[in-house]
Amino acid sequence: MIRHLISAGDLSRDDALLILDTAEELDQVSDRSIRKLPTLRGRTVVNLFYEDSTRTRISFEAAAKRLSADVINFSAKGSSVAKGESLKDTALTLEAMGADAVVIRHGASGAPHRLAGWVRGSVVNAGDGTHEHPTQALLDAFTMRRRLGRLEGLRVTIVGDVLHSRVARSNVLLLRTLGAEVTLVAPPTLLPVAVSGWPCEVSYDFDAELPKADVVMMLRVQAERMNAAYFPTVREYSRRYGLDTRRMALLPEHAIVMHPGPMIRGVEIAADVADSPRSTIVEQVANGVSIRMAVLYLLLGSEGTR
Amino acid sequence: MHALHPGGGPEAGPATGARTAKALPEGKVVLGPEEIRRALTRVAHEIIERTDGAGDVILLGIPTRGVPLAHRLAARLAQVEGRPAPAGSLDITMYRDDLRLRPARTLGHTDVPPAGVDGKIVILVDDVLYSGRTVRAALDALGDIGRPRAVQLAVLVDRGHRELPIRADYVGKNLPTSQREVVQVLLSETDGQDAVVLGQNAIATEAGR
Numbered sequence: 001m002i003r004h005l006i007s008a009g010d011l012s013r014d015d016a017l018l019i020l021d022t023a024e025e026l027d028q029v030s031d032r033s034i035r036k037l038p039t040l041r042g043r044t045v046v047n048l049f050y051e052d053s054t055r056t057r058i059s060f061e062a063a064a065k066r067l068s069a070d071v072i073n074f075s076a077k078g079s080s081v082a083k084g085e086s087l088k089d090t091a092l093t094l095e096a097m098g099a100d101a102v103v104i105r106h107g108a109s110g111a112p113h114r115l116a117g118w119v120r121g122s123v124v125n126a127g128d129g130t131h132e133h134p135t136q137a138l139l140d141a142f143t144m145r146r147r148l149g150r151l152e153g154l155r156v157t158i159v160g161d162v163l164h165s166r167v168a169r170s171n172v173l174l175l176r177t178l179g180a181e182v183t184l185v186a187p188p189t190l191l192p193v194a195v196s197g198w199p200c201e202v203s204y205d206f207d208a209e210l211p212k213a214d215v216v217m218m219l220r221v222q223a224e225r226m227n228a229a230y231f232p233t234v235r236e237y238s239r240r241y242g243l244d245t246r247r248m249a250l251l252p253e254h255a256i257v258m259h260p261g262p263m264i265r266g267v268e269i270a271a272d273v274a275d276s277p278r279s280t281i282v283e284q285v286a287n288g289v290s291i292r293m294a295v296l297y298l299l300l301g302s303e304g305t306r
Numbered sequence: 307m308h309a310l311h312p313g314g315g316p317e318a319g320p321a322t323g324a325r326t327a328k329a330l331p332e333g334k335v336v337l338g339p340e341e342i343r344r345a346l347t348r349v350a351h352e353i354i355e356r357t358d359g360a361g362d363v364i365l366l367g368i369p370t371r372g373v374p375l376a377h378r379l380a381a382r383l384a385q386v387e388g389r390p391a392p393a394g395s396l397d398i399t400m401y402r403d404d405l406r407l408r409p410a411r412t413l414g415h416t417d418v419p420p421a422g423v424d425g426k427i428v429i430l431v432d433d434v435l436y437s438g439r440t441v442r443a444a445l446d447a448l449g450d451i452g453r454p455r456a457v458q459l460a461v462l463v464d465r466g467h468r469e470l471p472i473r474a475d476y477v478g479k480n481l482p483t484s485q486r487e488v489v490q491v492l493l494s495e496t497d498g499q500d501a502v503v504l505g506q507n508a509i510a511t512e513a514g515r
Contacts, residue, residue, distance in 0.1 A: 001410055018412065025397065025413040034450040037400040067400075297400070301410030 001298045004116045004123040008134040008170040013177050020142050022294035023287070029066060030289065040069035043100040043300055048090070048115075049126070050076040050106045055261055055285055056126050056136070060103045063292035069300075072099070087111060091118040101300055104128070122299040130164050130225065136260050137170035139291040141178055143280050144215055146287070147256050152179040157209045159185040159241055160219030160268050163192050164226070167260045168219060172200045185209055187241065189230040206241055210250035217258040218243050218268045234267055244270040248278065256280050331490050333505025337479055342462070342500045345478035346375070349460055350382035352476050357427055362455065364426045365393040368444055369414030371433040374495035375462060379431060392419035396430070396451075401443035416447075423452040429476075433491040435461040438472035463502055465489050 001018070002010055011019070029035055045064040049057055057073070064071045074090075076082065081090060087106070094102060101122045104112045109129030116123040127133040145151050156175055162168045162184050172182050182200035184191065195202055203209050210216070221237065231237045243257065251257075257269075257279045265271045274281060337345070354360045360383050367376030373395040380393035397414035405411075430444050441459060448457060460476035465483040481504070483489060488507045494500050 022413050025415060028416055032451060036450070038446065039400040039405060298410045301405055 008137045008174040023290040026293045027290040040067040043069045045101045046099040048104045059288040132170045133166040137174040139288045154180040156215040157213040158217045163190045164222040333503045337502035339500035349476045366396040367431045376431040398443040401446045428454040435464045438470035
């Protein structure tokens, strides 16, 4: 097993499947009366969050606590970062406190990679800028495998703001490793320039992609990262790239609808669609805890062998 | 990832590759298929005697090879008493005391009968009893699942060298060994044949814990 989880692309097929299989077993823990395992007793996991997050931070915290690790939550607001401390100095502080794992979310792409060079513990990327969010991709793959029984040959359509999405990049890399075929659908302005080098197809016509999709994953329009006009109006975006009931009816019977959250109802996804039985949005959150438990266990399970 | 060990059977010595090996591992065969069959039948009868007909009994095998043994014992209990005996599996990987010393292990499967273990007599089943550390981990794992009325231990082979105050209630075969030796249990469900083999291995005492 690799020591840090920075990019979904670092995972080999065997690594990825091991994480998914481990998560499958750990999922049982959430059904028990005592939802705790003693595995990481005496280890410290630091949640280092420079950007706002609900789901991911809570999910990592729950995962670490279910494995009996001590959790230190750090958010940039109200810390020395607000006073101007650099990432490196913060990292050295954590190092001095003996963090066994650092879960980092940062607005700058590549921050987890830099951090990995400064600390002795494992670094888990919980989202860096517009780069990657590997545990989200793992929990998405886990959800697909649970709902549809396989990943090999699955056709996954990812729709929306790919340019600003770390989820899209991580998913493309991981799903490719696991044998699924990915198609990105977005307005040309919301696709990265280098998308031609990604291992996936690109389309601008959402309706044409729907009938052959096993999975449709909707992405949020990340207005907070937009410093220019990427599309004329929200209404026009929603009409061309939003998933409404009419579009959902074009999907095959078995197809599922995913969203990494937070979703904006009425923009990329209609409320009826988000609440339909085909939507896995709530499941994805529950599966996130199991996936993060698996990642922490596999990264931290064996300190002595390093 | 290449360094991962298949889950379970750690006390039985290095299990790597055993599942695919068709030929017997090197060493002396101490129990053949017939002897294993007779030992399990005797253990099943002892369980019935000691638990007043095995009415409240749940058999939980410790992966890997404890699981088929638990199912074989359950089948014998059902045969003798004429009512089904529930059997399942209990993975202890997350409760091991040597997790930090070895690469992260793949998890085995935990499968507890739906009725749960509360108020029942749980019989833990494993292939080899050696240091006793696996059983300690199993007791911890069991405590997180429920509160059985009593917990007992059944093993196919007791090879001695306990490191904890633990003993088995039911033993298929007492096998005096030296710590340099390896005891390998093969079962048709996992290895294609039934046998208990006693081999020599200088590094086994390290790897076999």
